[in-house]
Amino acid sequence: MVLKKRIYDGGFHGLLAPVIPKAPRSLRRRNLRNKSSEDDEICAFELLADVADKLLQEQESESSTSSTGSKGKGQISIPEEGVKNELLEVKVKVKVKPVVSEHHDQASGAENELVAQPTNLDPASKELNDSGSDHASIVTNADFQKKINANLINEAGNLGNVDFGDSIAEIHPKAIEKQCVGLTSVKTYGLKDHLEPCVNTRVPNKSSSSVDLSFCKDPFHSACFPRRTENVNRNIRDDDEKYFRYNNRSIARLRAFSSRSRAGYKRMRKMMPSRYWKVAQKLKDYELSNRSSGGVKCFSHKRKNIYMRERFQADVVYKRRKLFHQSLRNSYNKNASSESASNLVKFSIKSFKVPGLYVEVPETATVGSLKRSVMEAVTAILHGNLHVGVLVQGKKVRDDNRTLQQSGISQNCNLEALGFTLEPSLPEASPFLVQQEIPSFNMQQQLSRSPSSPDIDEGFSNSSRDPAFPVTTMENHGGKNEVGTTFTAEVTTKEPVEDSKALVLVPALDAEVLSVVPLNEQPTKRYEFSQRRTRRPFSVSEVEALVEAVETLGAGRWRDVKMRAFDDAYHRTYVDLKDKWKTLVHTASIAPQQRRGEPVPQDLLDRVLAAHAYWSQHQAKQQAKKHQKTSEAQM
DNA sequence: CTTAGGG
DNA sequence: CCCTAAG
Numbered sequence: 291m292v293l294k295k296r297i298y299d300g301g302f303h304g305l306l307a308p309v310i311p312k313a314p315r316s317l318r319r320r321n322l323r324n325k326s327s328e329d330d331e332i333c334a335f336e337l338l339a340d341v342a343d344k345l346l347q348e349q350e351s352e353s354s355t356s357s358t359g360s361k362g363k364g365q366i367s368i369p370e371e372g373v374k375n376e377l378l379e380v381k382v383k384v385k386v387k388p389v390v391s392e393h394h395d396q397a398s399g400a401e402n403e404l405v406a407q408p409t410n411l412d413p414a415s416k417e418l419n420d421s422g423s424d425h426a427s428i429v430t431n432a433d434f435q436k437k438i439n440a441n442l443i444n445e446a447g448n449l450g451n452v453d454f455g456d457s458i459a460e461i462h463p464k465a466i467e468k469q470c471v472g473l474t475s476v477k478t479y480g481l482k483d484h485l486e487p488c489v490n491t492r493v494p495n496k497s498s499s500s501v502d503l504s505f506c507k508d509p510f511h512s513a514c515f516p517r518r519t520e521n522v523n524r525n526i527r528d529d530d531e532k533y534f535r536y537n538n539r540s541i542a543r544l545r546a547f548s549s550r551s552r553a554g555y556k557r558m559r560k561m562m563p564s565r566y567w568k569v570a571q572k573l574k575d576y577e578l579s580n581r582s583s584g585g586v587k588c589f590s591h592k593r594k595n596i597y598m599r600e601r602f603q604a605d606v607v608y609k610r611r612k613l614f615h616q617s618l619r620n621s622y623n624k625n626a627s628s629e630s631a632s633n634l635v636k637f638s639i640k641s642f643k644v645p646g647l648y649v650e651v652p653e654t655a656t657v658g659s660l661k662r663s664v665m666e667a668v669t670a671i672l673h674g675n676l677h678v679g680v681l682v683q684g685k686k687v688r689d690d691n692r693t694l695q696q697s698g699i700s701q702n703c704n705l706e707a708l709g710f711t712l713e714p715s716l717p718e719a720s721p722f723l724v725q726q727e728i729p730s731f732n733m734q735q736q737l738s739r740s741p742s743s744p745d746i747d748e749g750f751s752n753s754s755r756d757p758a759f760p761v762t763t764m765e766n767h768g769g770k771n772e773v774g775t776t777f778t779a780e781v782t783t784k785e786p787v788e789d790s791k792a793l794v795l796v797p798a799l800d801a802e803v804l805s806v807v808p809l810n811e812q813p814t815k816r817y818e819f820s821q822r823r824t825r826r827p828f829s830v831s832e833v834e835a836l837v838e839a840v841e842t843l844g845a846g847r848w849r850d851v852k853m854r855a856f857d858d859a860y861h862r863t864y865v866d867l868k869d870k871w872k873t874l875v876h877t878a879s880i881a882p883q884q885r886r887g888e889p890v891p892q893d894l895l896d897r898v899l900a901a902h903a904y905w906s907q908h909q910a911k912q913q914a915k916k917h918q919k920t921s922e923a924q925m
Numbered sequence: 926c927t928t929a930g931g932g
Numbered sequence: 933c934c935c936t937a938a939g
Contacts, residue, residue: 822933849927868929869933 639710678710826861828870833890836867836874837897845871845905874898 655663828836839855848864856862877885878895 825933846928848929864927865929866933872930 823861827887830888830890830894832856832859832862833870833874833894836870837894837901840871840905841897841901844908845902846909871898871902875902878902 835855836851839851843850843854848868851867852862852864856867874890874895875898877890878898882889882892
């Protein structure tokens with residue numbers, strides 16, 4: 291009946307603990323916004339262009355970091371005999387989502403503004419040009435569609451977002467049969483200096499099987515379309531640090547929206563790592579501003595929850611990883627029967643997933659534009675700096691001098707555990723250092739992993755496979771119907787596996803690694819893409835701030851604590867604060883000799899203990915009261 | 926999205 | 933720090 295007085299007499303340095311009522315979420319949320327300017331407008335393609343640029347630069351300046359990577363070229367070579375002289379097949383599947391291009395957006399959902407053109411393919415892939423439409427044909431037969439839909443749903447289920455109205459298409463490069471696949475170039479307005487990846491897959495002879503990825507920059511398409519205002523660039527630069535402060539990964543996506551619904555908003559948000567979300571947000575803002583001037587209603591899209599950025603990111607990454615694993619898989623021919631030579635390693639690479647690929651095309655777009663979109667996406671993602679990685683048991687084998695046998699890759703062993711990754715040859719760099727050096731859209735360095743583990747990299751632990759979402763699973767996964775955009779490229783040896791159509795939902799960004807993972811391996815909770823955040827010990831001043839905040843707000847209101855004391859510390863999520871408090875309490879309760887890390891002043895620890903005691907008691911009282919109340923109500 | 930806890 | 937179940 292009476293407001294409980296909560297005067298902290300424990301002595302927080304003489305301060306009365308101001309009990310700040312917990313504001314309604316709705317209100318609190320409002321506060322979260324407006325943290326930074328929201329008038330930024332960014333052209334999606336500008337972003338793309340920058341990304342492409344960076345990546346290109348990266349590629350050019352970076353020689354291979356692995357033995358396989360000779361600039362712009364990667365090769366998988368299995369020097370073992372027994373590899374069938376088969377043709378490699380490359381399939382590209384795309385999950386398309388209705389989109390409205392920013393340039394034509396008026397409700398009609400105009401065609402994507404991508405323009406595709408034949409590229410100057412290298413001789414080896416010349417025929418690609420001839421194959422023209424072949425290498426990007428849309429499969430629309432009902433049966434397949436059905437499967438894909440199921441798959442999409444399945445995939446979408448992983449992301450937890452689904453939408454209706456998505457159309458799917460499979461692009462099946464016929465070039466396969468010609469043993470090579472070419473990616474024609476695609477030009478996007480504003481996309482500058484894009485590379486023209488030409489992926490040639492050929493199988494020389496029974497002695498070796500190789501996948502040759504060569505890239506060429508297409509001078510022809512270098513001419514840029516008019517770029518957006520400097521305004522855009524400025525904003526990108528200005529906000530870049532925030533966007534990519536912690537994770538600068540490759541981004542290559544084409545996006546637009548046909549749906550301005552909240553669902554759409556949420557979906558997008560979910561699908562993309564929070565760090566990119568902000569960008570997306572801006573992109574959207576841009577689009578919306580464009581559109582609003584045309585009289586189209588915009589929906590609120592200014593939500594920003596800065597503290598949750600990282601957490602969110604984590605979630606997305608997690609989901610992405612999940613999806614990721616569904617795709618890249620190999621199937622291995624383990625036919626011992628025909629294998630007389632026990633030392634032959636025989637297998638086929640069933641599919642290559644293109645993780646960072648994200649394609650969105652308006653339903654009303656033409657098939658042609660779809661093709662072009664895919665091309666562009668591929669171009670943006672594969673623009674070259676890739677190198678192949680080999681995974682055994684989910685662990686990356688880094689020593690190129692090892693023999694297959696030494697690496698545990700042998701016919702008698704578990705070929706199922708063999709996988710490949712296609713990753714950009716990026717330098718290892720601290721995201722934090724990088725961000726300072728490259729204030730704008732730099733998203734390459736991220737995939738760098740700690741240089742530690744020399745041979746086996748635990749990070750790439752077991753290619754996780756979620757049993758619930760087997761690649762080949764076509765069962766309708768019910769419910770959701772949201773589809774991000776999937777883009778899967780499969781490389782298969784002849785004998786097309788009936789269900790080589792594994793459709794993979796690629797969670798957009800973070801295309802660092804394209805991997806091929808064994809099909810039968812059991813899923814693990816470790817995902818290749820997960821990169822643990824770099825450890826950043828709390829400084830004494832941070833501890834001080836935390837203690838102060840908890841003293842006044844109480845332990846448990848982490849969101850508020852965050853807001854109060856770490857609002858600008860983007861790398862500290864409220865969960866982090868909660869965790870830190872936990873450790874602080876622990877630290878304070880153990881002997882000084884047992885403490886590690888930068889010593890926290892005893893007085894601070896004392897305050898921790900005091901506050902902890904106080905708020906614990908407080909909480910207990912609250913609970914008691916609550917119980918009493920409920921019990922009374924029952925009587 | 927937030928909290929709360931275990932890992 | 934990560935991962936998750938609950939709310």
